Amino acid sequence: MVQFGYNISQPRAINMDKNDMMISQKILRTMPELQTCIACGSCTATCTAGAITSFNFRKVHTLVRRGEYKGAYEEMNKCMLCGKCRLSCPRGINTRGVVMLIKQELGEYR
């Protein structure tokens, strides 16, 4: 078949009807404080790993909360667990705990 260089793009929308929310719900049950994130971005601004890689903690955990798990485990692996984000979080979220929890829950998911 002649290839014209066209293909079908995957929809970019987060589809909350299709996403499996079970893991996300389990994470929020274990650490309900994660819901209180106000997306200030101070965790990401202070992040040691974020300074040298594309790691964005705030964005990754928000995606996980919406049931978008693909790649989240690999992203969380960029974290060096230094804990600076936990010091800066105005909501007092145990951010390092969140990293560990997401890795634990999504380790199987890939």
Added chain:
Amino acid sequence: MSKRVIVIGGGVAGMQTAATLAGLGIHPVIIEKGDRLGGKLLNWHKLFPTFTPAGEVLDTLRRQLKDVEIMTNTEVKRIEQSGVVLNDGRLLVSDAVVVCSGFDIFRAEIKEEYGYGIYDNVYTTVDIERMLNEGKVHTADGHIPERIAFLHCVGSRDEKVGQKHCSRVCCITGVKQAMELKELFPQSEIYNFYMDIRMFGPGYEEMYRQAQEEFNIHFIRGRISEASETIDKRVQIKAEDTLIGRPLKMTVDMLILIVGMKAGASNDRFAENRGIELYPSHFIRPRNQFVDNICSSAGNIFYAGTVTAPKNVGESLNEGVAAALRVSKYLED
């Protein structure tokens, strides 16, 4: 003979103003266009952030109005220096007037893209208060909702519908109702779509946090762009999760529009009086926003409550007291 003061509007601000005036030995007359006192609170279930029943507040106010002259089913057409002209043309003479005519609720039908009045399962916060009062919250066909979405800022901060201002109290109302529905339906998932969450009052931020942490209510930053009905009468909504930067869609059993405060329709009529000025939002502009924030440029016209700007119940009650004291001082001078 005691001086006579006309209080336009029998909502919380008007009731508080009249009660305070009566306590100061002044003769207040409440003119209410509805058939009973209470204003918007008559249709409200519970008040944020304490979940106090609205009826409790009204009962307390009513008890203080025993000897106050009340004219219901009466509407004011114009305010003049000597008093007010009613819709039937009668002139009621008074020494001063306190305008407590409040606000109107933004009509959600105007935001046609959300389908209020078109789709079965699109509601407003006003509908939810009524349903809570009736003890009947369910979808149009009587089912328990499994997934509910609230949309903040419907008719607020929206130039497209001539509502540039922030209505202030809707953020906390959305949080309050989300908590009330979660309590009714613990198995349901509740999502609040917002542009900014503005928690200005005491205990509000704490309540927002409680909604997130203890009630597991999800907050998604992004304004719903449109709603459409599915074949089984559910509502499909589209938004952008702006904190992720990707579009998002979901189907919900109930879409609840958190409607804002619109300037009272009577404000334009009242502003025919040269002493009464309006903001571009058509709320009434007091003489200045600080030391005279309940006074007009006309000496004997005063304001209390949401006629000048969106306010919560506590602020409106405070202004009732403040306006009454300023009236009293004016009458002495």
